[in-house]
Amino acid sequence: MPYLRLAIPSPLRRLFDYLPPAQCDLTELKPGVRVLVPFGRREVTGILLEVTETTEVPVNKLKPAISILDQQPPLPETLLKLARWAGNYYQHPLGDALSQALPVLLRKGEPCEYAHQHLWRAAKDASIDALGRSAARQRELLQLLLDHPQGISTDAIRAEGGQTPLLKKLEEKQLAESFIHKPDHQSHNNNPLHEAPLTLNQEQQKAVDSIIDKSGFAAHLLQGVTGSGKTEVYLQAIEHFIRAGKQALILVPEIGLTPQTVARFKARFNLQVVVLHSNLTDRQRLDAWLQAKEGIARIIIGTRSAIFTPMLHPGVIFIDEEHDTSFKQQEGFRYSARDLAVMRANYEKIPVVMGTATPSIESLHNAKQGRYNWLKLNQRAGNARPPQFELLDIKQLPLQDGLSTPLLQQIRSHLEQGTQVLIFLNRRGFAPTLMCHDCGWLADCRRCDAHMTLHRKPFHLHCHHCDSQRPVPTQCDSCGSTELKPVGAGTERTEEALKKLFPKFPIIRVDRDTTQRKHAMQQIMDRVHQGNPCILVGTQMLAKGHHFPKVTLVAILNADSGLFSADFRGMERTAQLILQVAGRAGRAEHPGKVVMQTHHADHPVINSLVNEGYEAFADQELNQRHGAQLPPLIHCAMLRAEANHQGRAERFLANLRNMLQEDILQPDGIQWLGPLPSPMEKRAGQFRAQLVLQSANRKALHLQLQSLTRIIDADPESRKVRWSIDVDPVDMF
Incomplete structure (x- = not known):
């Protein structure tokens, strides 16, 4: 008897065998179709991997599947292969990895079809007179159908006051019929452009030519200084693929950047552009996903999870701001969308372009090793000049x-000249914490090893790590004093101070608190683009991708933050953030200036950035990592554990390390660091510890991780902790 081997979304790292459902034609089944099955007390949607003739489970214990949900697999073969590869590489349960690659509604077993695809209409030659006067509600319903000859959905019928249960009665009387309606999203305009492309300079033209030059897979690192016109390179390269009948996928790091990116693409292209991000409803996301899958949407723009969006005619993938850590999922299925984009492009034999002004050290290393084609844009587009830097020793x-x-x-001075100023401070809230002036007590979070941030609007204390909140105390928790003072400055406090100092000019704050409402970010951008003198105060939300033609002064209030981080990537992130923020200045005809307030004006990293540029800094950083044997020169994975009792997670990891070191079959060349308490040991009420594994041999590391997961799954102590494996971690905390 044949059996169905399924991947089920669960924490269990195994596949499950089921009997086929009754009256199932096994010859028509294809790997990748969804199957509804009983799983414990629930019904879940699994993914068929194969139909097999053998099973290790006694046949009398096998349950039959409930139903086959698809005739064709929702994911094309290349994406199914990519999701399987990702689950194995990132050491994540395969069923959950495959499930994560699907839109939420498909995970829930909903049909793989558009909203309102099932419509009702009056049958041909149907007439109200066919119904008696006593059937008043049926007559009303039939009249509604007659008023909508193109068809109407059950939701719309209910909205009009119709009685949907009566549809079946009309159907039995051959007065109504249901049918499947497929929306026509196709653009019938032969010209794909709304507006003419800009004239490229020599560097931009060379980059476009390189991207479109070869058929098949190629990985390009497009390193362009801020304002060098990387987006115009994207647009003109995409035009080439669109004219060849292909589709383009563009990944952006954050939702906040999506509206302006979409606006830029819609202004240029006279084509269907769809957006995929977490702010969409499940239904909107599935409809956009289907348009991409069927080739209707020629341009797909999305955040991290959009890497699993199918394309009927894949042409090119772009990753904008490729260095951004937002491309790495930090919970659950911990994949890197940037790295998966390279793997997907390889599977689909298309080019992938990673664009940024400040490449990650990993991508630069790959470019230097010849794995990526390194394209450089060293001059700003148009007549714009690079900003002038000033280190202000405070x-x-x-x-x-x-x-x-x-x-x-x-x-x-800049405001009086009629231009705009950007103040960068990567701390939201009014002040980083609250302190007692008499005894030195600090307002700490009760659930984390962190201070609570003071917010003024509304007035409260807020932990930005676990999201716990509490009222601002009127007296000190330790000594009872009422002398409680805010310590340090956040964006709220800086905004308040600037309003007093510059009452004639608008002060516009941009952080997560001011951009929570829908369209809030777009409204702020529209206000700035009016060009009137103003001061922008914000966090790193202002650092990425924004074009402010009238900003001539960028002030970085605390350029030292991150210089002394415990994370070996701290210096890299500080350098990237400084240059990304600095790039907002002088992007048009007005010359720009960047003032960096610092207590360490002689720090070699800051001086290297200011005087020699990012590439010189990156070379120094790469040399230091080579000497210290750190990524990307070696491969790394982190095992994290957390428990509700202090020391339990650390003991769990210590026992695990001891068991593995006693294993005579352990691969050679594995280095162990830890276990140690996490830098922030207590977070959200849980005590955390971590164990780092390193190896110069990627294959040996993954063999060790596979052995590790088998031991953990068999260890009863693993039920008492929450654990996870992070392959190629970007956050060492």
Whole structure:
């Protein structure tokens, strides 16, 4: 008897065998179709991997599947292969990895079809007179169908007050019929462009030619200084693939960047552009996913999870701001969308382009090794010139809410010239914490090893790690004093100070708190683009991808943050953030200036960035990692564990390491670091520990991880902790 071997979305790292459902034609079944099956007390949607003649489970214990949900697999063969590869590489349960590659509604077993695809209409030659006067509600329903000859959905019938249960009665009387309606999203315009492309400079043209030059797989690293016109390179390369009948997938790091990217693409292309991100409803997401799958949407723009969006005619993949850590999933299925994009492009034999002004050290290493084609844009587009840098040493200078007098003088000068100023401070809230002036007590989070941030609007204390909130105390929890003072400055406090110092000019704050409402970010951008003098105050939300033609001064209030991070990537992220923020200045005809307030004006990293540029810094960083044997020169994985009792997670990891080191079959060349408590040991009420595995041999590392998961699954102690494996971690905390 044949059996169905399924991947079930669960924490269990195994496949499950089922009997076929009754009256199932096994010859028509294809790997990748969804199957509804009983699983414990629930019914779940699994993915068929194969029909097999053998099973290790006694046949009398096998349950029959309930139903086959698809005639054709929702995911094409290449994406099914990609999701399986990702589950194996990132050491994640295969059933959950495959499920994550599907839209939510498909995971729930909903039909793989558009909204309102099943419609009702009056049958041919149907007439109200066919119904008696006593059937008043049926007459009303039939009249509604007659009023909508193109068809109407059951939702719309209910909205009009119709009685949907009566549809079956009309159907039995041959007065109504249901049918499947497929929306026509096709553009019938032969010209794919709304507006003419801009004239490219020599570097941009060379980059476009390289991207479109070869058929088949090619990985390109497009390194362009901020304002060099990387987006125009994207647009003109995509035009080539669109004219060849292909589709393009563009990944952006955050939802906040999606509207402006979509607007830019819709302004250029006279084509269907769909968007995929977590702010869409499940139904909107499935409809957009289907348009991409059927080739209707020629351009797909999305965040991290959009890497699993199918394309009927794949042409090219772009990853904008490829260095951004948002492309790495930090919970559950911990995949890197950037790395999966390279793997997917390889499977589909198409080019992939990673664009950024500040490439990740990993991507630069790959470019230097010849794995990526390295394209450079060293000059700003048009007549724009690179901004001038000034290191403002604030040692012994008096600060007013984090602002020095020399900086305030420059802000005033730029505003009076009719231009705009951007103030960057990567701390939201009013102040990083609250302190008792008498005894030194600090307002700490009760569930984390972290201070609570003071917010003014609304007035409360907020932990940005576990999201717990509480009212601001009126007296000290330790000594009872009422002398409670805010410590440090956040964006709210800086905004308040600037309103007092510059009452004639608008102060616009941009952080997660001010952009939560729908369209809030777009409204802020529209206001800035009016060009009137103003001061923008914000966090790293302002650093990525925005084009502010009238911003001529960028002030970085705390350029030292991150210089002394415990994470070996801290220096890299600080350098990237500084240059990304600096790139907002002087992007049009007005010259730009960047002022960096620092207590370490002689720090070699800051001086290297300012005087020699990002590439020189990256070369130094790569050399240091080579000497210290750190990624990307070696391969790394982190095993994390957390428990509700201090020390339990660390003991679990220590026992695991001891068991593995006693294993005579352990691969050679594995280095172990830890276990140690996490840098923030307590978070959200859980005590955390971590164990790092390193190896110069990627295959040996993965053999060790496979052995590790088998031991953990068999260890009863693993039920007492929550554990996860993070392959190629970007966050060491």
